[in-house]
Amino acid sequence: MQAEDRAREFRDAFQHIVGEIGKAVVGHGEIVQGVLTCLFCGGHALLEGVPGLGKTLLVKTLSDSLDLRFSRIQFTPDLMPADIIGTNMVAEGPGGSRHFTFQRGPIFGQIVLADEVNRATPKTQSALLEAMQELSVTVGGTAHPLERPFFVLATQNPIEMEGTYPLPEAQMDRFFFKLKVRYPTAAELVEIIDRTTRPEEPQVRTAAAGALVEELKRLVREVPIAAAVKDYVSSLVLNTHPGHPDAPEMVRRFVRYGSSPRGAQALVLGGKVNALLDGRFNVSFDDVRAMALPALRHRLFLSFEGEAEGVDPDTIIEDLLKKIPTPGDRAAAFAR
DSSP: OOHHHHHHHHHHHHHHHHHHHHTTTOOHHHHHHHHHHHHHHHOOEEEETTTSSHHHHHHHHHHHHHHHHEEEEOOOTTTTTTHHEEEEEEEEEEOOEEEEEEEEEESSSSEEEEETTGGGGGGHGGGGHHHHHHSSEEETTTTEESSSOEEEEEOOTTSSSTTTTOOHHHHHHHSSEEOOOOOOOHHHHHHHHHHHSSSOOOOOOOOOEEEHHHHHHHHHHHBBBHHHHHHHHHHHHHHHHTTTOOOOOOHHHHEEEEOHHHHHHHHHHHHHHHHHTTTTBBBBBHHHTHHHHHHHGGGOOOOOHHHHHOHHHHHHHHHHHHHHHHHHHHHHHHHO
């Protein structure tokens, strides 16, 4: 099959899922695309927004459009790690014998909704670390693999809200993208009212099964990327560190720690999905730049000055994109 045909096949499957989600979810086109990009890159998504914007509805609708097992974890201050992972229980066998058996927790789903993840303590939040990175959980020295595809979609309220805990840095870095859920427009709000106050409910049909999701994930990784684009990704990520000699002034002033190598992986894989959606089987500089905000915003940890001044990481990233030119930008500047 030609590269163009494979890109079209990916785009058609992607848009089919988007269409089914759109039956229940009004607007949020950028968020839906970001969530599906995470899915097809093998990553996990963090959705941030105030209550009532449809974050949970989006996740539940995604599970309805995919033939995957759905599991929901409601994070609360009293939630314990064993409530997520599971625990060894004493079971009675024939003749009164007793033995330990593992009782699986809700993490053993394929689409796992971690609802209001920052309302639990950091200790409980850390129960997701191994599952999100290694696709397994270890209990009592025994590793239990998770079924693929495995996709965590976490929602969180802004940290300024009462009863929330900040996610640990290691937990934040496990998320492929952080997506900000915005308020609907006036027209979208009218559509929401129409859909949610009439008798009939939208019927979301299955658009893809697990086998297709895994096949498309493999296709994403086959998209080639030129050495110059990889060098640009490397330059972007390294310049998020305040100690780098070429780091922009905003980074040196407001950032305490920059992005890990996972940020570079998210830029590249997200860029590959963006290229396929555009009908191309190669990654451009613009594909990488389009992924910069969701891939890096949660991987910049602000300094005391940055937090005191209320600096938005998005502003730092946008400044970084202006200060770190692509080879084409440098050539154009030289020609002038």
